[in-house]
Amino acid sequence: MDQTILFAALLAAPAAGSIASLVPKDGVEVVASVTSSAASVLVSVCLFVLGAAGAYGPFYSDGLTKIMIITISSVFFTSVVYSSFYVKRIKEPLVRFRWYYALLDLFAFTMLLAVTVNDLGFVWIAVEATTVTSALLVALERERTSIEAAWRYTLIVSAGLVSSLLSVIFVYFSQGTLLISSLTSEPIRAGLLMPLAVGFALVGYGTKAGIAPMHAWLPDAHSEAPSPVSAMFSGILLPTSIYALVRTFDLLQGTASFEAMRYLLIGFGVFTAVLAAVIMGHQRNYKRMLAYSSMENMGIVLVGFSLGGIGAIGAAIQIVAHAFAKSSAFYEAGNILVAFGSKSMAEVQGVAARLKFSGYLFALSCLAVTGAPPFGVFVGEFMIISQAMSVGNVALVLLLAAVYIYGFIGLNRQSVLMIFGQGGTALGVSEEQPSQAQERLGENWVSVAVPLANLIVALAIGVYLSPTLFLAVQALGH
Amino acid sequence: MILPATLLTEVAGLLGILVLLSALYLQGQTFVDPTxxxxxxxxxxxxSLFVILFLESGDVSLLYLAAITAGVRGVLIPSVMLYQVRHFRHSMRESGTGQRVPSLVIVGVVMIIGGYALFKTALLPTLSNPAVSVPFVLVLLSFLLIVTRRNALTQMTGFLEEENAVLYAGALIAPSIPLLIEFAVVLDVLGVVLVGVILSATREVLRTLEAPELEQLRG
Structure with missing residues (x-):
């Protein structure tokens, strides 16, 4: 089958879901969004299995593209399903729920467009459009803090992304085209503008990916957005921005400035990971803590892509594994928030005693995102540090090892205190009404099955799927 | 062409200087309305500058860009922002940063000189168009405006100025670049969402657009 049709179908599904969600009839939005996201997963699996690298009409595909589409569509699907549990608990939403689902579908559409289109100009447009579609989602709960977070997110990210527009202009001025297939197949004309283009892309896309010191929006938006949206931000929006940065950076391969820019990107990646690992363990809000963990992971992923070789493949595997594990953690954070009514770790303690499954799943998800073996994140991190060893960069190996260990201890110590500790002050629903149904306590079959399924996939990536992903990325080229 | 090319170039240069002066004027305002x-x-x-560039090059996309710039960033978005100000029934003034504005203007002048020196050294040999120094400096000034002000509407003007600067740079560096209009449209849609929806929600729920109220999130 011509892959152009499959790519078109991949984009048409969320677009159709978005339109159908606006039908003014109760329940239609959930059915439309679940159906369209499931269709996206199906098409992305077809593309992953059947596809070969190359340009197909307006689309471009290689190993990284395939990894990205399957990750985006999967987390989109699970977030839509989890939303059916979570959002109806929001008392005064900023927009009607049908608009929430329509925007969620459009958000996924823009991310899928960003990673499939064969034009750096359209990549920029799509990444910018993710801000337009997600700004209102952050403010959905209509609280002072969520509106403040939405403003900060939109302004900082937009201001940053205008820098990456300069990057696109520089690429066009120096190369005469923005087509990724042409830029990757023909020799790049060297000059000062290309490294400058990568520098501006680092500032612009780096802002959206949460790369320090441009990350100021990230902890706010992740902690204040509804949990399904936080899961999409952390699991797939940040990697989409990393994808756009990596596409620009890869153009430098074979030029004299490649090594210098490689070390610049590694420097920013390490700085982000170190900063996040240090701050993470001192957070008082568990959703902010997860947000800093995402920053740490994106810093490590950027290091992996910059190192190249097995490090880049490790970074791709880490993107997939982190997306599943972190979305699971955010869904469970949503369950905990529903049950306890607080995001403060001081107030939320002894979760395992009150919630039958979510506490244990949260603890396991925290282990998964911090690279505990045998979860997939561990495999990705191991491959990245292996590449650093193979190029003989001892300082980088030591720094990465320190980040892994410090981040692991910081996050898991906090999560264990939350799940098994005693002395929390949040009343929660359970103390007010001990006899309430489990659903009111933040758990029903959807709210448990969705994070559990994602956690199982994160585990399966580590145990079974890493070789498959490795071969897919390697065979299709990146 | 009806007008001589040298005259058009001189008018374009003059308008570029006016853009830069308007940026300095922006830096010097403590009240929100004049900003x-x-x-x-x-x-x-x-x-107007895009129209001149169109007359020079004959590229119709510059004419569309001029229409979008005038219509959306010249009229629509500022009108919505002035509506937000009028809602408070008093002239809004920067809180906290007001006293620092004169020194920020000096910082702005230093940035213009430093930015031009940087442009001349690093970019001019490759771009070979000295006029690009104006949008280059404008980007720096817009960043200054965003990071030093606390009022949401003033920060928004910083974002609009940055957008102006980048589209100006695009029109000068690579007027034939595909998607220039689309870039402008996406940025303007974002601008409308920012001022029309997020700021409206901010005004309704927080009852202020001043930064002390917009500082709940820490850590």
Whole structure:
């Protein structure tokens, strides 16, 4: 089958879901969004299995593209399903729920467009459009803090992304085209503008990916957005921005400035990971803590892509594994928030005693995102540090090892205190009404099955799927 | 061409200087209303400049760009922002940063000189168009405006100025670049979402657009 049709179908599904969600009839939005996201997963699996690298009409595909589409569509699907549990608990939403689902579908559409289109100009447009579609989602709960977070997110990210527009202009001025297939197949004309283009892309896309010191929006938006949206931000929006940065950076391969820019990107990646690992363990809000963990992971992923070789493949595997594990953690954070009514770790303690499954799943998800073996994140991190060893960069190996260990201890110590500790002050629903149904306590079959399924996939990536992903990325080229 | 090319180049240069002066005027304002009017004026000057560039090159996309710049950033968005100000029934003034404004203007002048020196050293040999120094410096000034001000509407003018600067740079560096219009449209849609929806929600729920109220999130 011509892959152009499959790519078109991949984009048409969320677009159709978005339109159908606006039908003014109760329940239609959930059915439309679940159906369209499931269709996206199906098409992305077809593309992953059947596809070969190359340009197909307006689309471009290689190993990284395939990894990205399957990750985006999967987390989109699970977030839509989890939303059916979570959002109806929001008392005064900023927009009607049908608009929430329509925007969620459009958000996924823009991310899928960003990673499939064969034009750096359209990549920029799509990444910018993710801000337009997600700004209102952050403010959905209509609280002072969520509106403040939405403003900060939109302004900082937009201001940053205008820098990456300069990057696109520089690429066009120096190369005469923005087509990724042409830029990757023909020799790049060297000059000062290309490294400058990568520098501006680092500032612009780096802002959206949460790369320090441009990350100021990230902890706010992740902690204040509804949990399904936080899961999409952390699991797939940040990697989409990393994808756009990596596409620009890869153009430098074979030029004299490649090594210098490689070390610049590694420097920013390490700085982000170190900063996040240090701050993470001192957070008082568990959703902010997860947000800093995402920053740490994106810093490590950027290091992996910059190192190249097995490090880049490790970074791709880490993107997939982190997306599943972190979305699971955010869904469970949503369950905990529903049950306890607080995001403060001081107030939320002894979760395992009150919630039958979510506490244990949260603890396991925290282990998964911090690279505990045998979860997939561990495999990705191991491959990245292996590449650093193979190029003989001892300082980088030591720094990465320190980040892994410090981040692991910081996050898991906090999560264990939350799940098994005693002395929390949040009343929660359970103390007010001990006899309430489990659903009111933040758990029903959807709210448990969705994070559990994602956690199982994160585990399966580590145990079974890493070789498959490795071969897919390697065979299709990146 | 009806007008001689040298005259068009001189007019374009003059308008570029006016854009830069409007940016300095923006830096020097402590009240929000004149800031909004200044960004509207800057967008209209820039739109005129795009028309001049169209007359020079004959590229119709520059004419569309002029129309979008004048219509959206010159009229629509500033009108919505002025509506937000009027809602408070008093002239809004920067809190906290007001006293620092004169020194920020000096910082702005230093940035213009330093930015031009940087441009001349690093970019001019490759771009070979000295006029690009104006949008280059404008980007730096817009960043200064965003990071030093605390009022949401003033920060928004910083974003609009940055957008003006980048589209100006695009039109000068690579006027034939595909998607220039689309870039402008996406940025303007974002601008409308920012001022029309997020700021409206901010005003309704927080009952202020001043930064002390917008500082709940820490850590």
């Amino acid at each position: 909004i009017r200044a960004i509207a004026a800057q967008s209209l000057i820039l739109a």
